[in-house]
Amino acid sequence: MIELKNIERYYPTGSLKTYVLRYVNAHIAEGEFVSIMGPSGSGKSTLLHILGMLDEPTDGEFWFLGEGVHKFNERRRTEMYREYIGFVFQAYHLIDDLTVYENLETPLLYKKVPSTERKSRIADLLDRFNMVAKKDLFPSQLSGGQQQLVGVARALIGRPKLILADEPTGNLQSPQAKEIMEVFKTLNREDGVTIVQVTHSEDNAKYGNRILHLKDGRVENEELVKH
Amino acid sequence: MYQNYLRFALRNLWLQKNQTAILVSGLALGLATCFFISLWVMSELSYDSFHERSQRIYRITEKVWTDGSGEYCASAPIALGPTLLRELPHLLENQTRLMQLRSSSYTLENGAERRFNEAKLYFAEPGVFNMFSFKLKTGDPITCLQQPNCVVLTESASKKYFGSADPMGKILRFEGNKDLTVTGLAAETPVESHLHFDVLVSFSTLDNMLTDRQKNGFYWNPAWTYVLLKDNVPPSQLEAALPGIVQKFFPETIRNGTTLPIQALCDIHLHSTGLVGEFEPNGNQAYVRVFATVAIFVLLIAIINFINLCTAQSIRRMKEIGLRKTLGAGRTSLIVQMLGEALLTSFFAGLVAVVLMAIALPFFNDLTSKSFALHHFWQYGGWFLTGTMLTGLLAGAYPAFYLSGFRPAMAVKGGRGGGFRSRTQQALVVVQFAISVALIIATLVASRQFKYLREARLGFDRSGVLILPVSRCALATIDKFDDFRRQLLQNPLIQNVTALEEPLGIRFNTGTYNPEGIDAEKQFARLYVRDGFLETFGIELASGRSFSENRLADSSSVIINEAMVRHLGWGTAENALQKRLNKQRVVGVAKDFHFASLHTAIEPLVLHVPFNNWQNGFFVQYMAVRVAQKDMPSAIQFLQKTWEQQVPDRAFEYSFLDDNHAKLYQSEARLGQVALIFNVLSLLIACMGLVGLATYLLGQRTKEIGVRKVLGASVASITRLLASDFLKLVLIAIFIASPVAYYFMQRWLADFAYRIDIQWWMFVVAALAAVFVAILTVGIQSIRAALANPVESLRSE
Numbered sequence A: 001m002i003e004l005k006n007i008e009r010y011y012p013t014g015s016l017k018t019y020v021l022r023y024v025n026a027h028i029a030e031g032e033f034v035s036i037m038g039p040s041g042s043g044k045s046t047l048l049h050i051l052g053m054l055d056e057p058t059d060g061e062f063w064f065l066g067e068g069v070h071k072f073n074e075r076r077r078t079e080m081y082r083e084y085i086g087f088v089f090q091a092y093h094l095i096d097d098l099t100v101y102e103n104l105e106t107p108l109l110y111k112k113v114p115s116t117e118r119k120s121r122i123a124d125l126l127d128r129f130n131m132v133a134k135k136d137l138f139p140s141q142l143s144g145g146q147q148q149l150v151g152v153a154r155a156l157i158g159r160p161k162l163i164l165a166d167e168p169t170g171n172l173q174s175p176q177a178k179e180i181m182e183v184f185k186t187l188n189r190e191d192g193v194t195i196v197q198v199t200h201s202e203d204n205a206k207y208g209n210r211i212l213h214l215k216d217g218r219v220e221n222e223e224l225v226k227h
Numbered sequence B: 001m002y003q004n005y006l007r008f009a010l011r012n013l014w015l016q017k018n019q020t021a022i023l024v025s026g027l028a029l030g031l032a033t034c035f036f037i038s039l040w041v042m043s044e045l046s047y048d049s050f051h052e053r054s055q056r057i058y059r060i061t062e063k064v065w066t067d068g069s070g071e072y073c074a075s076a077p078i079a080l081g082p083t084l085l086r087e088l089p090h091l092l093e094n095q096t097r098l099m100q101l102r103s104s105s106y107t108l109e110n111g112a113e114r115r116f117n118e119a120k121l122y123f124a125e126p127g128v129f130n131m132f133s134f135k136l137k138t139g140d141p142i143t144c145l146q147q148p149n150c151v152v153l154t155e156s157a158s159k160k161y162f163g164s165a166d167p168m169g170k171i172l173r174f175e176g177n178k179d180l181t182v183t184g185l186a187a188e189t190p191v192e193s194h195l196h197f198d199v200l201v202s203f204s205t206l207d208n209m210l211t212d213r214q215k216n217g218f219y220w221n222p223a224w225t226y227v228l229l230k231d232n233v234p235p236s237q238l239e240a241a242l243p244g245i246v247q248k249f250f251p252e253t254i255r256n257g258t259t260l261p262i263q264a265l266c267d268i269h270l271h272s273t274g275l276v277g278e279f280e281p282n283g284n285q286a287y288v289r290v291f292a293t294v295a296i297f298v299l300l301i302a303i304i305n306f307i308n309l310c311t312a313q314s315i316r317r318m319k320e321i322g323l324r325k326t327l328g329a330g331r332t333s334l335i336v337q338m339l340g341e342a343l344l345t346s347f348f349a350g351l352v353a354v355v356l357m358a359i360a361l362p363f364f365n366d367l368t369s370k371s372f373a374l375h376h377f378w379q380y381g382g383w384f385l386t387g388t389m390l391t392g393l394l395a396g397a398y399p400a401f402y403l404s405g406f407r408p409a410m411a412v413k414g415g416r417g418g419g420f421r422s423r424t425q426q427a428l429v430v431v432q433f434a435i436s437v438a439l440i441i442a443t444l445v446a447s448r449q450f451k452y453l454r455e456a457r458l459g460f461d462r463s464g465v466l467i468l469p470v471s472r473c474a475l476a477t478i479d480k481f482d483d484f485r486r487q488l489l490q491n492p493l494i495q496n497v498t499a500l501e502e503p504l505g506i507r508f509n510t511g512t513y514n515p516e517g518i519d520a521e522k523q524f525a526r527l528y529v530r531d532g533f534l535e536t537f538g539i540e541l542a543s544g545r546s547f548s549e550n551r552l553a554d555s556s557s558v559i560i561n562e563a564m565v566r567h568l569g570w571g572t573a574e575n576a577l578q579k580r581l582n583k584q585r586v587v588g589v590a591k592d593f594h595f596a597s598l599h600t601a602i603e604p605l606v607l608h609v610p611f612n613n614w615q616n617g618f619f620v621q622y623m624a625v626r627v628a629q630k631d632m633p634s635a636i637q638f639l640q641k642t643w644e645q646q647v648p649d650r651a652f653e654y655s656f657l658d659d660n661h662a663k664l665y666q667s668e669a670r671l672g673q674v675a676l677i678f679n680v681l682s683l684l685i686a687c688m689g690l691v692g693l694a695t696y697l698l699g700q701r702t703k704e705i706g707v708r709k710v711l712g713a714s715v716a717s718i719t720r721l722l723a724s725d726f727l728k729l730v731l732i733a734i735f736i737a738s739p740v741a742y743y744f745m746q747r748w749l750a751d752f753a754y755r756i757d758i759q760w761w762m763f764v765v766a767a768l769a770a771v772f773v774a775i776l777t778v779g780i781q782s783i784r785a786a787l788a789n790p791v792e793s794l795r796s797e
């Protein structure tokens, strides 16, 4: 599904180039559950942004479903977001002016999901994350952890084929975190959803079938998880 | 989807109440102001276009000019109209003349109780109703002004004389010596007409009132003459034919200096500067241009404001936009959403503007003495709606297209490239402020100039002088006048009495002269006066003496002004004494005074005294009385009593010379007021923009402010930090605006013969005003932000 060849990403700092990612090669097949680990600043979020087409590599090739992402135009990317990709941000990033309910509804509106179906899907997810009572609140009225839950729920609601999650449980207590990992695992096992997550927790990483270790912008090693 | 957008948009507007209020009211004010000014400009531009044949009607004016002096007059010789029609049948379809005898008003009466002096009475040919399109309510447009001694009244005039009774066929007595039959009832003349009449007397009535020489000569030019070109005849053909007419008919003395410029009917109102002998003061295209510019600028400020605030708001929404993209929003849908929101806001602004205009309409009419009604709104409603929507689109376009093109990573990683540091935003703030600063400077200059025109030293003292029309009444003979004067002067409240041809400073006539030492005839401004003239008006002599009470001694004397001495190259004022004009001796040289309007430079002038009754009756039309200012009411009472005893045939009527002058500069005074009001409005709009922007931008920095406070920054240091950002922009704006304003106002002033100098303090005042407003608004906002509890601001991020 995903093929990265010599991906590089640098930021110009003065006349120098600061490399955040360098010579990243990776292959992620459909149905995989991959965890990315590494110290702070090692480029994990940057890599995930590139996978999510939020950011572009300054060099290298990125193939998605056999197509070159560098050839994607705005329209095609929009299509990708509607049909394939669900993104969980490290900083949650909910739309401030919309309620919890509306935040969950927005992707469905763009996907043109009919109204009754929207309602049932949202009700279902709210229920699953214990957020029914909060559905009419605005993000600023939620705790950090609650916002994160909504962020995850929003990524799931469009039933994407690929979930990109940047520390989806960073602000959650372990039982809640565990629950989310279980949800991911189920989606991965039963619906064949491909998942790429960034995490600092060894335990969470073990839910996946493979771990990429990043350091200073390079893939230091790859480890298969034995179940 | 779209109803969701609508819902979000409405909620957004509601959630941002303060911002929305500023956004909507700023644009509404701008739209209303611009629309009002446009109404005024349209009205000025539409003068006389209500005549169905306005495109084919031309006025023939007469210009007699030799060596840089002479007369350019709106009227022409009486015989010219019919002569043209006879000589140029292939070009002209019809002609119409209007005229007044040498008088400012005529007495009409229907019994002694219903006696009034009519100033807007004209002798007119039938063409008024069948060539022009003035409306006749009753009566026949072809015949009502054909026979001698016919009169047509407007409805309001008819009400004065006949109450609600039908006036048709009734009799009105004219100047106590002629009976006129009412043959028509006319509608009031529209505001947008260069000619407004109350009473029209048939032109043929003049037949036995004028001598043959007056009727058939080509020297005296009292008739406003209009011609109707045949279909498809270009005016250039008429222009080409007129010099031939001059050569063929005009007297030899003026033939070579005379031209007959033609004016398209619709050009008369705005393009008649320099013409004397108009019906009433015309408009001025310089003002129209100024106001059109002001309208554009005010709208521009409002639009820039709106764009600025919309952009500022959308930068706040950069994150939202980025997020929406990752959730599958297409670029089109984002553009539609943002444009939609801007359109919605501008639509609200349009609604508010309409309400504002409806409320302000009476004041506006009062201010401009026009008569706009609500239906004008509908007439131009399409324009208004288009303008409003265009503004919305324009305001929404920048954020919509610019922000929707952002890559989401930029947005979700925290709005880099947005905020106050954005160059575009800064530029917009600078432009907005520069426009308001320039407008302040322009208003200061314009209002000073108008004030100067109203108050300038005229070279004579106009306060406390009463003007009374005396032509063709009992006082028209020299002895009777002197008698009357002696009686008046017995009362110490009456200080001086004289008589003159035209009210001083308002109108004048010209005469032909042959100055000593020059072998040519020249046209000069001329004024017949009675002795006591210089004294009554407090005009100083540069040399020589004033006219003496013994009129026989001065029957061949003239007094000239300094401009004449210079014009003829006679050296000093002393030198000019004893020189001759038309064999008449110069006995005095008066210091220059503004005998004409301040719009024009002081020209050479000759003062005469009439030497016989005929001259007196013909040339001396007004009595001027200087009364003691300490007790005006009793002076006027005394004057009236004496008048009613001595002059029973004419209603007592007077005006103050300074009032007449005020009227002359009324349009300036009014425009000064209008300009001031619009300026205050534009400044207000600019301020609202600044407040909005400051509020918003500080809102963006709440987190920074909170953090700084947690780190120990004082309120003062934070306020200083925030305010200095703004002040820099305002200062740049001042530096841009000042030279631009200077350049344009200098050019505008060049249109006036007498003008003020642009002074440095005007720039300082404008700059201070702008800086003050900026400091005040930003200061208040900064202090508010700085005083807020840091926990609040940190949490909201």
Ligand SMILES: Nc1ncnc2c1ncn2[C@@H]1O[C@H](COP(=O)(O)OP(=O)(O)OP(=O)(O)O)[C@@H](O)[C@H]1O
Pocket: A011, A018, A020, A038, A039, A040, A041, A042, A043, A044, A045, A046, A047, A090
């Ligand atoms: N706009 C930028 N300009 C310059 N450097 C940047 C920019 N954005 C990110 N970086 C650098 O890229 C590097 C990687 O950032 P990234 O967010 O990918 O780290 P991370 O691995 O996700 O860290 P963490 O675990 O703390 O989230 C960091 O060193 C950061 O300083």
Ligand SMILES: [Mg+2]
Pocket: A044, A045, A046, A090, A166
């Ligand atoms: Mg990260």
